[in-house]
Amino acid sequence: xxxxxxxxxxxxxxxxxxxxxxxxxxxxxxxxxxxxxxxxxxxxxxxxxxxxxxxxxxxxxxxxxxxxxxxxxxxxxxxxxxxxxxxxxxxxxxxxxxxxxxxxxxxxxxxxxxxxxxxxxxxx
Amino acid sequence: xxxxxxxxxxxxxxxxxxxxxxxxxxxxxxxxxxxxxxxxxxxxxxxxxxxxxxxxxxxxxxxxxxxxxxxxxxxxxxxxxxxxxxxxxxxxxxxxxxxxxxxxxxxxxxxxxxxxxxxxxxxxxxxxxxxxxxxxxxxxxxxxxxxxxxxxxxxxxxxxxxxxxxxxxxxxxxxxxxxxxxxxxxxxxxxxxxxxxxxxxxxxx
Numbered sequence: 001x002x003x004x005x006x007x008x009x010x011x012x013x014x015x016x017x018x019x020x021x022x023x024x025x026x027x028x029x030x031x032x033x034x035x036x037x038x039x040x041x042x043x044x045x046x047x048x049x050x051x052x053x054x055x056x057x058x059x060x061x062x063x064x065x066x067x068x069x070x071x072x073x074x075x076x077x078x079x080x081x082x083x084x085x086x087x088x089x090x091x092x093x094x095x096x097x098x099x100x101x102x103x104x105x106x107x108x109x110x111x112x113x114x115x116x117x118x119x120x121x122x123x124x
Numbered sequence: 125x126x127x128x129x130x131x132x133x134x135x136x137x138x139x140x141x142x143x144x145x146x147x148x149x150x151x152x153x154x155x156x157x158x159x160x161x162x163x164x165x166x167x168x169x170x171x172x173x174x175x176x177x178x179x180x181x182x183x184x185x186x187x188x189x190x191x192x193x194x195x196x197x198x199x200x201x202x203x204x205x206x207x208x209x210x211x212x213x214x215x216x217x218x219x220x221x222x223x224x225x226x227x228x229x230x231x232x233x234x235x236x237x238x239x240x241x242x243x244x245x246x247x248x249x250x251x252x253x254x255x256x257x258x259x260x261x262x263x264x265x266x267x268x269x270x271x272x273x274x275x276x277x278x279x280x281x282x283x284x285x286x287x288x289x290x291x292x293x294x295x296x297x298x299x300x301x302x303x304x305x306x307x308x309x310x311x312x313x314x315x316x317x318x319x320x321x322x323x324x325x326x327x328x329x
Binding site: 021 | 130133134135136137138140201205206208209210211212213214215327
């Protein structure tokens, strides 16, 4: 438990990192919508992830509209994968429901369909 | 701590790509255009217009293919990005993508040759394309919510089979395939877009 990465272990940051894991980048609006956090709260979590070197934030423009793109760095990907392995192992040892790695395909599919794009997964 | 599925969360951005229905809508309009352009020569008797028509049509078909991503992007900028945000997917590795396309084409051709060995390749082309489109559409839409990932591929296969069963010929079979699939996708995508705009407020990021 002591080895768990505290930067990622925080629920809101874990959600952000998980959302960014399989894509190149996403903008601030996407993360705002998917996480349900306030702008200030999301900014604060992104700053912490950036300080840890887990995300790269690129401020650019789409036409005349400012666009903030956030992408997971290689270190962020490795940290997230390592966290998943650790937490999966911990839960398996505790006899509780594992997060996803040790789960069956059917389990994964039902969980995936349970959380639609508009829902924020329970992380409490 | 409740049970969470991190993989499911990681898959969520992939499902938002067509949440607005815009790619589906644009593809529908494009497919319908192809159907109409290929269908006109099948319905109208040949005349002086035939030669210049077929000199122009290939360029229009190609231009529509090139314009589709641009139109999709413009529509997403207008309706989608301020509501659901922007997601940039990882680019598939070129070699892998071509290997998949090649494999699908070869499999379709070989399977067709075994099943319909009495037909010529030209007659079989529409059903081969319909099969390829069915596989492609299922692959593209499989992460989406709704029945599109199953209904459109099924429609492709049915329309391809109709052309073959009724011996319509290559041109008419393609016209039936495209003119049948196009409106279905246009309506499906359009309805999804209307629902999306109504249920998602613009966010000032």
